[in-house]
Amino acid sequence: AQSVAQPEDQVNVAEGNPLTVKCTYSVSGNPYLFWYVQYPNRGLQFLLKYITGDNLVKGSYGFEAEFNKSQTSFHLKKPSALVSDSALYFCAVRDVRNSGYALNFGKGTSLLVTP
Protein backbone atom coordinates (compact mmCIF):
# COMPACT_ATOMS: atom_id res chain seq x y z
CA ALA A 1 0.00 0.00 0.00
CA GLN A 2 1.09 3.56 -0.63
CA SER A 3 1.76 5.41 2.61
CA VAL A 4 3.63 8.32 4.11
CA ALA A 5 4.93 8.90 7.60
CA GLN A 6 5.52 12.16 9.41
CA PRO A 7 7.75 11.32 12.36
CA GLU A 8 7.28 14.60 14.21
CA ASP A 9 4.00 15.61 15.82
CA GLN A 10 5.30 19.15 16.35
CA VAL A 11 8.14 21.29 15.08
CA ASN A 12 9.13 24.50 16.82
CA VAL A 13 11.30 27.11 15.12
CA ALA A 14 12.14 30.75 15.71
CA GLU A 15 11.08 33.31 13.15
CA GLY A 16 13.76 33.88 10.56
CA ASN A 17 15.34 30.46 11.03
CA PRO A 18 15.12 27.71 8.42
CA LEU A 19 12.47 25.08 8.93
CA THR A 20 12.14 21.45 7.93
CA VAL A 21 9.08 19.24 8.24
CA LYS A 22 9.90 15.61 7.61
CA CYS A 23 8.07 13.06 5.50
CA THR A 24 9.06 9.58 4.41
CA TYR A 25 7.15 7.43 1.97
CA SER A 26 6.55 3.79 1.18
CA VAL A 27 5.24 3.07 -2.29
CA SER A 28 5.32 0.53 -5.05
CA GLY A 29 6.33 2.16 -8.28
CA ASN A 30 6.90 5.86 -8.79
CA PRO A 31 5.47 8.05 -6.06
CA TYR A 32 3.24 11.07 -6.55
CA LEU A 33 3.87 13.14 -3.43
CA PHE A 34 2.12 16.23 -2.12
CA TRP A 35 2.31 18.72 0.73
CA TYR A 36 -0.74 20.49 2.09
CA VAL A 37 -1.13 23.07 4.84
CA GLN A 38 -4.13 23.55 7.11
CA TYR A 39 -4.74 26.76 9.03
CA PRO A 40 -7.11 26.70 12.02
CA ASN A 41 -10.72 26.04 11.05
CA ARG A 42 -9.82 25.98 7.37
CA GLY A 43 -9.62 23.31 4.71
CA LEU A 44 -6.38 22.03 3.30
CA GLN A 45 -4.39 24.20 0.93
CA PHE A 46 -2.06 22.75 -1.66
CA LEU A 47 1.60 23.75 -1.29
CA LEU A 48 3.55 21.66 -3.79
CA LYS A 49 3.90 18.29 -5.43
CA TYR A 50 6.47 15.94 -6.88
CA ILE A 51 5.49 13.90 -9.91
CA THR A 52 8.69 13.56 -11.89
CA GLY A 53 11.66 15.64 -12.93
CA ASP A 54 13.79 17.82 -10.67
CA ASN A 55 14.17 16.52 -7.16
CA LEU A 56 13.82 20.03 -5.70
CA VAL A 57 10.26 21.24 -6.01
CA LYS A 58 9.27 24.84 -5.32
CA GLY A 59 5.79 25.71 -4.14
CA SER A 60 3.60 28.36 -2.61
CA TYR A 61 4.57 30.82 0.13
CA GLY A 62 8.31 30.21 -0.34
CA PHE A 63 8.15 26.52 0.55
CA GLU A 64 10.14 23.86 -1.24
CA ALA A 65 10.60 20.13 -0.88
CA GLU A 66 13.33 17.74 -1.86
CA PHE A 67 12.53 14.33 -3.24
CA ASN A 68 15.17 11.82 -2.17
CA LYS A 69 14.68 8.41 -3.70
CA SER A 70 17.48 6.67 -1.84
CA GLN A 71 16.16 7.85 1.52
CA THR A 72 12.49 7.62 0.45
CA SER A 73 11.94 11.09 1.82
CA PHE A 74 10.11 14.23 0.76
CA HIS A 75 10.93 16.81 3.43
CA LEU A 76 9.31 20.24 3.34
CA LYS A 77 11.64 23.19 3.80
CA LYS A 78 11.68 26.95 3.97
CA PRO A 79 14.82 29.07 4.29
CA SER A 80 13.33 31.65 6.65
CA ALA A 81 10.25 30.91 8.74
CA LEU A 82 7.46 33.40 9.40
CA VAL A 83 5.11 33.46 12.38
CA SER A 84 2.28 33.20 9.85
CA ASP A 85 3.65 29.81 8.73
CA SER A 86 2.37 28.32 12.00
CA ALA A 87 -0.14 25.69 10.92
CA LEU A 88 -0.69 21.97 10.47
CA TYR A 89 1.24 20.40 7.59
CA PHE A 90 0.30 17.18 5.85
CA CYS A 91 2.36 15.05 3.54
CA ALA A 92 0.37 12.84 1.17
CA VAL A 93 0.92 10.20 -1.48
CA ARG A 94 -1.39 9.28 -4.31
CA ASP A 95 -3.10 5.98 -3.68
CA VAL A 96 -3.14 3.70 -6.66
CA ARG A 97 -6.35 1.99 -5.57
CA ASN A 98 -8.77 0.84 -8.22
CA SER A 99 -9.65 3.64 -10.54
CA GLY A 100 -9.13 6.70 -8.43
CA TYR A 101 -6.46 9.02 -7.24
CA ALA A 102 -7.33 9.41 -3.60
CA LEU A 103 -4.60 10.67 -1.33
CA ASN A 104 -3.16 8.84 1.66
CA PHE A 105 -2.16 11.42 4.24
CA GLY A 106 0.36 11.40 7.02
CA LYS A 107 -0.77 12.18 10.55
CA GLY A 108 0.25 15.79 10.20
CA THR A 109 2.94 17.93 11.81
CA SER A 110 2.09 21.03 13.78
CA LEU A 111 4.53 23.83 13.02
CA LEU A 112 4.93 26.60 15.56
CA VAL A 113 7.01 29.61 14.60
CA THR A 114 7.77 31.90 17.52
CA PRO A 115 8.65 35.59 17.22
Place this chain on the structure above:
Amino acid sequence: GAGVSQSPSNKVTEKGKDVELRCDPISGHTALYWYRQSLGQGLEFLIYFQGNSAPDKSGLPSDRFSAERTGGSVSTLTIQRTQQEDSAVYLCASSPLRGGGDEQFFGPGTRLTVL
Protein backbone atom coordinates in the same frame (compact mmCIF):
# COMPACT_ATOMS: atom_id res chain seq x y z
CA GLY B 1 -12.80 31.98 -9.08
CA ALA B 2 -15.00 30.20 -6.58
CA GLY B 3 -13.45 27.37 -4.65
CA VAL B 4 -15.01 24.23 -3.23
CA SER B 5 -17.87 25.04 -0.90
CA GLN B 6 -19.44 22.87 1.75
CA SER B 7 -22.56 23.19 3.84
CA PRO B 8 -23.38 23.35 6.61
CA SER B 9 -20.13 24.50 8.19
CA ASN B 10 -21.20 23.00 11.51
CA LYS B 11 -23.76 20.34 12.30
CA VAL B 12 -24.78 19.12 15.74
CA THR B 13 -27.07 16.13 15.84
CA GLU B 14 -28.29 13.53 18.24
CA LYS B 15 -27.16 9.94 18.14
CA GLY B 16 -29.37 7.90 15.84
CA LYS B 17 -30.38 10.78 13.56
CA ASP B 18 -29.53 10.97 9.87
CA VAL B 19 -27.45 13.83 8.47
CA GLU B 20 -26.71 15.13 4.99
CA LEU B 21 -23.57 17.05 4.12
CA ARG B 22 -23.27 18.95 0.86
CA CYS B 23 -20.33 19.72 -1.38
CA ASP B 24 -20.19 22.05 -4.38
CA PRO B 25 -16.99 21.37 -6.31
CA ILE B 26 -15.12 23.79 -8.52
CA SER B 27 -16.91 24.18 -11.83
CA GLY B 28 -15.46 21.89 -14.48
CA HIS B 29 -13.71 19.56 -12.06
CA THR B 30 -14.61 16.00 -12.93
CA ALA B 31 -13.24 14.30 -9.83
CA LEU B 32 -14.75 14.70 -6.37
CA TYR B 33 -13.52 13.18 -3.11
CA TRP B 34 -14.81 12.97 0.43
CA TYR B 35 -12.41 12.64 3.35
CA ARG B 36 -12.91 12.54 7.09
CA GLN B 37 -10.60 14.23 9.56
CA SER B 38 -10.74 13.11 13.16
CA LEU B 39 -8.36 13.31 16.09
CA GLY B 40 -7.84 9.61 16.40
CA GLN B 41 -7.69 8.66 12.73
CA GLY B 42 -6.18 11.65 10.96
CA LEU B 43 -7.33 12.20 7.39
CA GLU B 44 -9.16 9.23 5.87
CA PHE B 45 -10.41 8.77 2.33
CA LEU B 46 -14.11 7.93 2.17
CA ILE B 47 -15.37 7.95 -1.42
CA TYR B 48 -14.39 9.14 -4.89
CA PHE B 49 -16.46 10.16 -7.91
CA GLN B 50 -15.10 10.52 -11.42
CA GLY B 51 -17.44 11.69 -14.15
CA ASN B 52 -20.13 9.13 -14.86
CA SER B 53 -18.10 6.18 -13.63
CA ALA B 54 -19.18 4.10 -10.67
CA PRO B 55 -17.87 5.69 -7.47
CA ASP B 56 -15.02 4.17 -5.51
CA LYS B 57 -16.63 3.50 -2.14
CA SER B 58 -13.74 1.54 -0.68
CA GLY B 59 -13.10 4.04 2.11
CA LEU B 60 -16.61 4.17 3.55
CA PRO B 61 -16.41 2.88 7.14
CA SER B 62 -19.84 1.25 7.27
CA ASP B 63 -23.06 0.81 5.32
CA ARG B 64 -24.51 3.76 7.25
CA PHE B 65 -22.45 6.00 4.99
CA SER B 66 -23.48 6.74 1.42
CA ALA B 67 -22.90 9.47 -1.11
CA GLU B 68 -24.34 10.70 -4.36
CA ARG B 69 -23.18 13.06 -7.01
CA THR B 70 -25.93 14.53 -9.14
CA GLY B 71 -25.31 15.74 -12.66
CA GLY B 72 -21.59 15.36 -12.23
CA SER B 73 -21.48 18.35 -9.91
CA VAL B 74 -22.94 18.67 -6.41
CA SER B 75 -22.38 15.80 -4.01
CA THR B 76 -24.20 14.80 -0.85
CA LEU B 77 -22.72 12.59 1.85
CA THR B 78 -25.37 10.94 3.99
CA ILE B 79 -24.77 9.32 7.34
CA GLN B 80 -27.66 7.29 8.69
CA ARG B 81 -28.24 6.49 12.34
CA THR B 82 -25.31 8.62 13.42
CA GLN B 83 -23.01 7.39 16.17
CA GLN B 84 -20.71 9.38 18.42
CA GLU B 85 -17.67 8.00 16.61
CA ASP B 86 -18.94 9.71 13.45
CA SER B 87 -18.02 13.07 15.01
CA ALA B 88 -15.33 14.55 12.78
CA VAL B 89 -14.68 17.17 10.15
CA TYR B 90 -15.85 16.01 6.74
CA LEU B 91 -13.80 17.46 3.91
CA CYS B 92 -14.69 17.53 0.25
CA ALA B 93 -12.15 18.02 -2.52
CA SER B 94 -12.27 18.27 -6.28
CA SER B 95 -9.72 18.09 -9.05
CA PRO B 96 -9.70 18.46 -12.82
CA LEU B 97 -8.27 14.93 -13.10
CA ARG B 98 -6.19 15.54 -16.17
CA GLY B 99 -3.92 12.93 -14.65
CA GLY B 100 -2.91 11.30 -11.43
CA GLY B 101 -0.64 14.20 -10.57
CA ASP B 102 -3.43 16.74 -10.25
CA GLU B 103 -3.64 18.41 -6.89
CA GLN B 104 -6.94 18.34 -5.08
CA PHE B 105 -8.70 21.51 -3.99
CA PHE B 106 -10.34 21.24 -0.60
CA GLY B 107 -13.41 22.88 0.83
CA PRO B 108 -13.52 24.32 4.37
CA GLY B 109 -15.20 21.21 5.74
CA THR B 110 -18.29 20.41 7.78
CA ARG B 111 -17.73 19.84 11.47
CA LEU B 112 -20.13 17.14 12.61
CA THR B 113 -20.80 16.63 16.30
CA VAL B 114 -22.93 13.69 17.37
CA LEU B 115 -24.23 14.00 20.91
